[in-house]
Amino acid sequence: MGAGEPVLLVDRKQRVYLVWLEPGGVWDLRGGLVHFDDLLGRPDASVVHTSRGERLLALRPTLADYILAMPRGAQVIYPKDLGLILLLADVYPGLRVAEAGTGSGALTMTLARAVGPAGRVFSYEVRHEFLRTAERNIRRFLGEAPQVTLRLHDVTTGIPDAPVDRLLLDLPEPWRVVAAAREALPPGGIFLAYVPSTVQLQQTVEALRAGGFVRVEAQETLVRPWHVDGAAVRPVHRMVAHTGFLVVGRRPGAVVDAPAPGAGSTGPTGTATG
Numbered sequence: 001m002g003a004g005e006p007v008l009l010v011d012r013k014q015r016v017y018l019v020w021l022e023p024g025g026v027w028d029l030r031g032g033l034v035h036f037d038d039l040l041g042r043p044d045a046s047v048v049h050t051s052r053g054e055r056l057l058a059l060r061p062t063l064a065d066y067i068l069a070m071p072r073g074a075q076v077i078y079p080k081d082l083g084l085i086l087l088l089a090d091v092y093p094g095l096r097v098a099e100a101g102t103g104s105g106a107l108t109m110t111l112a113r114a115v116g117p118a119g120r121v122f123s124y125e126v127r128h129e130f131l132r133t134a135e136r137n138i139r140r141f142l143g144e145a146p147q148v149t150l151r152l153h154d155v156t157t158g159i160p161d162a163p164v165d166r167l168l169l170d171l172p173e174p175w176r177v178v179a180a181a182r183e184a185l186p187p188g189g190i191f192l193a194y195v196p197s198t199v200q201l202q203q204t205v206e207a208l209r210a211g212g213f214v215r216v217e218a219q220e221t222l223v224r225p226w227h228v229d230g231a232a233v234r235p236v237h238r239m240v241a242h243t244g245f246l247v248v249g250r251r252p253g254a255v256v257d258a259p260a261p262g263a264g265s266t267g268p269t270g271t272a273t274g
């Protein structure tokens with residue numbers, strides 16, 4: 001583990017703490033000190049003890065760990081939804097993707113990893129301070145991430161980096177962006193909105209249908225963790241029961257009318273060949 005890297009410290013009750021390793025740095029856990037020099041240069045998953053003898057496991061955080069522990073300006077999209085978003089929006093290496101609002105940068109980082117160095121992620125946010133928090137969160141986990149561009153921009157006024165292959169929205173009124181999405185996406189391009197309430201869900205679906213979008217679908221995902229300890233194998237008593245709904249739709253293309261019967265030459269299957 002190297003200087004400047006984020007490290008997840010896990011105590012015996014599985015509580016996690018996110019710290020950044022700095023040479024000479026010291027971190028205080030309930031009065032017990034962890035000297036970062038003890039961790040620098042050590043491999044992932046090393047064990048360290050505080051000055052009061054408390055045992056801590058030191059792990060490189062996964063993206064999901066980092067998102068849940070990183071500083072937040074705005075509420076983040078949870079990992080359970082981020083995973084599904086990547087598949088529903090079919091995000092893969094090399095794509096050109098736009099999203100708003102940036103918030104704390106959780107979706108931005110997830111998209112940046114998925115599109116990879118050959119792709120582009122344009123992320124729009126109306127609040128300066130959130131953009132700064134997100135910029136810092138992204139840099140501290142992904143480094144320079146040249147595929148990411150953050151802009152102070154109100155996405156309801158348009159998509160400045162159009163054309164884009166995908167548009168993903170996590171903001172209060174995604175239906176106000178449907179017209180801009182039609183302009184920015186190619187035929188078949190995917191629009192996805194993450195909304196916490198059913199009223200927003202309904203309004204977004206109706207706007208997409210009114211805008212001619214096809215394959216408009218809505219869904220939510222629930223993840224129920226399990227407690228596994230000897231014979232006590234059962235769902236945990238508490239879970240995150242609700243986060244948001246995912247609404248997707250695809251930008252329509254041109255209408256190709258079948259030729260009128262008898263018009264033009266036809267092949268053996270009846271398909272127009274002319």
Ligand SMILES: C[S@@+](CC[C@H](N)C(=O)[O-])C[C@H]1O[C@@H](n2cnc3c(N)ncnc32)[C@H](O)[C@@H]1O
Pocket residue numbers: 074075076077100101102103104105106107108124125126127130153154155156170171172
């Ligand atoms: C819930 S947060 C987004 C969290 C983000 N998806 C994440 O995972 O970290 C919603 C953000 O949308 C921003 N926002 C609201 N309306 C916007 C608009 N019209 N254009 C751009 N950003 C907007 C808000 O300032 C806020 O930061």
